[in-house]
Amino acid sequence: MTSRTLLYNILRFFFLVFFQVLILNHVNLGGFINPYFYVYFILLLPFSTPRWMLLLAAFVLGWSIDIFTNTLGLNISACLLMAFARPFVMMAISSGPESLLGDTPSIRNQGVKWFLYYSVILIFIHHFSLFYLEIFRFEEFFFTLVRVLLSSAFTLLLVLLSEYLFYSRGNK
């Protein structure tokens, strides 16, 4: 990991945390859709990130969000689960060495299909554990599931949007 990549990741960390707590946490589409776009940080960590670093980064990321939302531990555990799953998801969906081209996972390097699988699975894992931990009862199981699915879709939309906005410039 070069120092430039490190700097980018740190900047991205702060930007995403503040974007989440200042704007997205106040978004409540239809009363129950909350996007958790900040997980984009975990999606975009470089391939070369050591696994312990993944977990540590997820921990710090979740903690930063929890401090602002006053739900200590909630986002941390969801982020940890997502970071833990990341290497396995990568292994499962990669067919050859060309899948891990470049520095960080992106549509430009891995293609739409790979990136879509990658982000859909990880976002779903994160949102699923987050919503069920937060609600913590099975009485509203299906309603919660609908919330999870819709919020995941919305987060994915934001992820894809920013992929095309910021990271596809290299194509031109």
Added chain:
Amino acid sequence: MRNLFLFFRQHYFYFLFLLMETVSLVMFFNYNEFQKSALYSVSNSVSGAVNDLFSGISEYFGLRRTNRVLIEEMARLHSRIPEALYATDLKIYEKKDSVVRLEYKYISAKVISNSTNKRNNFLMLNKGSLHGIANHVGVIIGNKIVGQVVSVSPHFSWVMSMLNKDSHISGKFRKNNQLVNVEWNGGNYRKGQVREIPKHIRMVVGDTIITSGNSDIFPEGLLIGTISSFRIAPDENFNNGEILFATDFNSLGYVEVVIDMMRKEKDELRSSFTPGK
């Protein structure tokens, strides 16, 4: 030992993840009250079911005592009924009166300020015109009177307590319906003055004074107090007495506002007739 170390090293990712996830969940359940209580309630529902069973059994052993308490309570309540139906020869009146009484609306309110140590005492209630309270309606506590509303705002009402210079309550003797006036001269908040007691009434200490229902503010029959002493004035038209208020004005918590639903009709009837026309 070396193998163990290697094993940990090989699989450190899983252990690290488990460790951190545990830490985060411990944090989560410790710092978030709802999840904490939800976790407790699972264990409580088990212990609660056991406790419920045992308290249900032990209730059987207490049935004898419970029966005794209930019988005593029943006897006490029965003994009150004849009192309530005191005037048997006025039974029709009583019935009619009870129909009229259905036209009274009761609104419960909390006393948020009160005084008993001034010459003119007022109370403030936490309900006002938004709740249907208007000027000149009565305030009671149980079957005892407190005062009347003299001013209302949307959320509060200002009540002139009976302990006030301007408060003149129309009362009557419960035993013979003779009308009297009840006032307060200041001083002791437990004692008031009964004025205009007709000469011919034979009264004794302990006679009960109730509201007459003449004023349209209070329904008939609410307790004002009991005669504690009286003075026969030979050279005046009326006797005066002292009354021990039934209401303890110093410990008012929740009171009821009585609203006469037929007040308007009564007022209209009164004003419809002008003598000499």
